[in-house]
Amino acid sequence: MNYQTLLKENDLKVTPQRLELLSLMDTKGHISVEAMYEEIQKKFSAISLATLYKNINLMMDKQVVTEVKIPHEKSRYEISKETHSHLHCRECGEVVDIFLDFSKAVAKVEKLSHYKIEGENIIFSGLCPKCQTSHSNESVNLTV
Amino acid sequence: MNYQTLLKENDLKVTPQRLELLSLMDTKGHISVEAMYEEIQKKFSAISLATLYKNINLMMDKQVVTEVKIPHEKSRYEISKETHSHLHCRECGEVVDIFLDFSKAVAKVEKLSHYKIEGENIIFSGLCPKCQTSHSNESVNLTV
DNA sequence: CTGAGTGCAAACGTTTTGCACTTGC
DNA sequence: GCAAGTGCAAAACGTTTGCACTCAG
Secondary structure, X not given: OXXXXXXXXXXOOOOHHHHHXXXXXXXXXXXXXXXXXXXXXXXXXXXXXXXXHHHXXXXXHOOOEEEEOOOOOOOEEEEOOOOOEEEEEOOOOOEEXXXXXXXXXXXXXXXXXXXXXXXXXXXXXXXXXXXXXXXXXXXXXXXX | OOHHHHHHHOOOOOOHHHHHHHHHHHHHOOXXXXXXXXXXXXXXXXXXXXXXXXXXXXXXXXXXXXXXXXXXXXXXXXXXXOOOEEXXXXXXXXXXXXXXXXXXXXXXXXXXXXXXXXXXXXXEEEEOHHHHHOOOXXXXXXXX
């Protein structure tokens, strides 16, 4: 992905901080403000939280970045892409994308509710493949 | 709905503040902390925000109340009920319940992802029937 | 009567703001 | 060169905490 172009297309100046931010969201997938701050400090030790917030908000306004609100967790952020859903593991916290076609469901909802549906926000929660088998931490110290 | 029973079943003492809180969530449907505070002050002018938060958190811990995270909006709260989805009007902010069966989709997701799905969180956004026709505010002051 | 709930004030963590300095274009 | 972006410090905001008082059971 070309972050420079992405910024320019949205009338945002290309700064090294912004490039790194986009790179983080792109490679780490779904990242919280906290984690972004920790990560970006590795390259820009003097970066300010204010700058981080300003950029996240600006990019959200421009729809370059999308906020993902996960039940019982803090928001995470991703680079906007085609409509997709999310899978969230309640054990390890992992969030992954899943591309599914809900147009049938949307049509049904429109018929039933008379709403004009413009978008859907879908998060499935459960256990990822790894956490279904590794219950190592679950049974520790059960002697109460 | 019997709020007294609901509280007792969850080992929560029955207080007038809690009864009113549950009544608000029940009748108003999906309500923000802010709106709850404004409403509850009509009956309990001296109520503290701390009490409000303590009760919301306590009831969430006990799963009596569920947080609804809507894109671009503050969280709202509802009395927990059977699995259901939500419809959100971006114009007037209304949120309504819709009961749909997504078990087929869940099965598909499990097959594709190898996740074990325990719950889904689905919000459709768009325009409610009223806001599709009344565009009164949309075209005001377009002369730039 | 006793522990749980309430209200108040203070504290806390997160996010936003104003301003001087720096940088991209 | 100038508007936009950055970093810093202070402020604002929403939420939580500790404590004395009150009330439900």
